[in-house]
Amino acid sequence: MSRSSTTTTTGGAAKRGRFGGCLIGLLVVLVVAGLLTGLGIWLLHKLGGISLFNQADCVAVSSNQSYTYDLEQMQNASTIAAVGVKLGVPTFGIEVAEATALQESKLYNLTGGDRDSLGLFQQRPSEGWGTAAQIMDTTYSSTAFYEALMKVSNWQNLPLTQAAQDVQHSAYPDAYAGHADEAGVLAAVFTGTAGDGLTCTLDGPTFSPQATDSSGLTTQGEAVVADAEKQWGTASVEDASAGLRSFALALPGSLSGSAQTQRGWGYANWAVSKAEALGITQVGYDGKTWSASNSPGTWQKAATAATAPTDRVVLTMTQGS
Numbered sequence: 001m002s003r004s005s006t007t008t009t010t011g012g013a014a015k016r017g018r019f020g021g022c023l024i025g026l027l028v029v030l031v032v033a034g035l036l037t038g039l040g041i042w043l044l045h046k047l048g049g050i051s052l053f054n055q056a057d058c059v060a061v062s063s064n065q066s067y068t069y070d071l072e073q074m075q076n077a078s079t080i081a082a083v084g085v086k087l088g089v090p091t092f093g094i095e096v097a098e099a100t101a102l103q104e105s106k107l108y109n110l111t112g113g114d115r116d117s118l119g120l121f122q123q124r125p126s127e128g129w130g131t132a133a134q135i136m137d138t139t140y141s142s143t144a145f146y147e148a149l150m151k152v153s154n155w156q157n158l159p160l161t162q163a164a165q166d167v168q169h170s171a172y173p174d175a176y177a178g179h180a181d182e183a184g185v186l187a188a189v190f191t192g193t194a195g196d197g198l199t200c201t202l203d204g205p206t207f208s209p210q211a212t213d214s215s216g217l218t219t220q221g222e223a224v225v226a227d228a229e230k231q232w233g234t235a236s237v238e239d240a241s242a243g244l245r246s247f248a249l250a251l252p253g254s255l256s257g258s259a260q261t262q263r264g265w266g267y268a269n270w271a272v273s274k275a276e277a278l279g280i281t282q283v284g285y286d287g288k289t290w291s292a293s294n295s296p297g298t299w300q301k302a303a304t305a306a307t308a309p310t311d312r313v314v315l316t317m318t319q320g321s
Contacts, residue, residue: 056203058273062185062194071203071276073107076120076138078273079231081190083142085266086233089149091187092156097145099176099183100164109138121145121168139230190273192265196288200272201297207279209320216240218317220279221247227274232267238312245319246282248312260311261286267313272297279318284308 058074060067069077080101084094101107104122113122116132119141123129134140145167149155152166161177170176188194210218217225217240228235228249240247249267251260268285275283275292282291284307288299302308 056201056276058198058200060185060189060194061197061199062188065181065185067182067185069107071200071273072109074198074200074273075277076101076107076109077186078190078270079138080120080142081187081266082231082270083139084146085191085263086231087143087146089146090156091191091193092160093146093149094187094191095180095183096149096155096160096163096167096176097142097183098186099160099179100145100168102179102182103164103170103172103175104168109136111136189269190266192262192267192269194269195265196268196290196299197265198269198272199290199296199298200275202276202292205276205279205318207318207320210245210279210318212242212245216242217247218242218245218279218319220320221245221315221317224271224274224278224280224315224317227278228267228270232270239314244316246314246316248309248314250312264310264313271313271315279320280315281318282307282314282316284314284316285312286310 056071058069058071060069060074060077077098080097081094084097089097101120105113105120107120109119110122111118116124116126118124118132119135120138121141121144123135123141123144125132125135129135129144130140135144148167149163152158152163155163155166158166159177160180160183161174164170164176165173168176185194185197189197207220210220212218213222215237217237221240225235225237225247234252236250236252238248238250249271251264251267255263264285268283268290271280271283272290274280281293282289284290284302287302287305287308287310289302289308290297290299294300307314
């Protein structure tokens with residue numbers, strides 16, 4: 001009896017010992033998991049501005065409508081609008097162009113298509129739109145589209161899809177109508193009537209170390225000015241600072257009031273759309289700044305009036321690495 005009693009007591013103690021060990025092990029696992037979770041949350045908070053933790057994209061907003069795009073699409077959409085403004089095309093014409101590119105290429109500069117079709121508007125060298133190299137230049141192809149549109153009789157009074165079809169001669173003549181609302185948002189954003197209607201989160205581009213020229217422009221700053229002159233038709237540079245890596249695009253003196261404000265926002269949104277490709281790290285206008293380091297890349301109230309004036313658009317460039 002005593003042996004049986006002793007054996008039972010010893011077995012119970014062993015079981016309790018094993019249970020206690022498991023409980024302690026479980027508590028250790030839970031504590032470690034909690035610490036790792038806390039570390040993960042802290043890292044996400046601290047590193048949230050790094051592209052690894054944010055989707056690189058752009059959101060265009062106007063009149064309570066919003067559309068999301070990738071960075072390449074916005075670079076092309078802004079070019080289409082800027083060229084339209086340069087040529088003096090009314091806003092409706094810019095909407096027609098944006099809708100056409102949405103339908104034909106989804107705003108990508110395609111290297112192929114049906115037969116010999118190319119580019120944003122799927123223009124064909126064999127149909128007299130230009131050489132393949134010319135059509136792949138988005139400024140050229142946009143110009144060619146507008147020139148063809150303005151030759152269409154009474155185009156400004158036509159439905160959007162008919163105006164586009166009279167230029168494109170598509171097998172799907174009614175397809176452009178489905179992009180009318182979206183094209184209206186893009187035109188509003190890039191002509192500036194939508195104000196700060198474009199936000200972009202970048203993909204963390206890298207550039208070589210930036211030298212400055214005698215005027216204070218960095219290498220990438222020179223590229224921005226060249227693109228602005230090509231697409232908008234003019235680019236008057238002010239306040240270039242090699243130390244700050246910044247300069248300003250002055251607004252046309254021929255504009256005033258709301259027209260000048262809209263052109264300013266047109267320039268500002270254009271610059272945001274080109275930030276990834278051209279190394280723009282901050283854009284400032286009319287009391288607000290967009291920065292590549294914002295998480296996500298939204299417009300915020302400017303720290304000082306000098307960084308976001310009302311008579312010019314201030315751009316800050318990458319220093320390279």
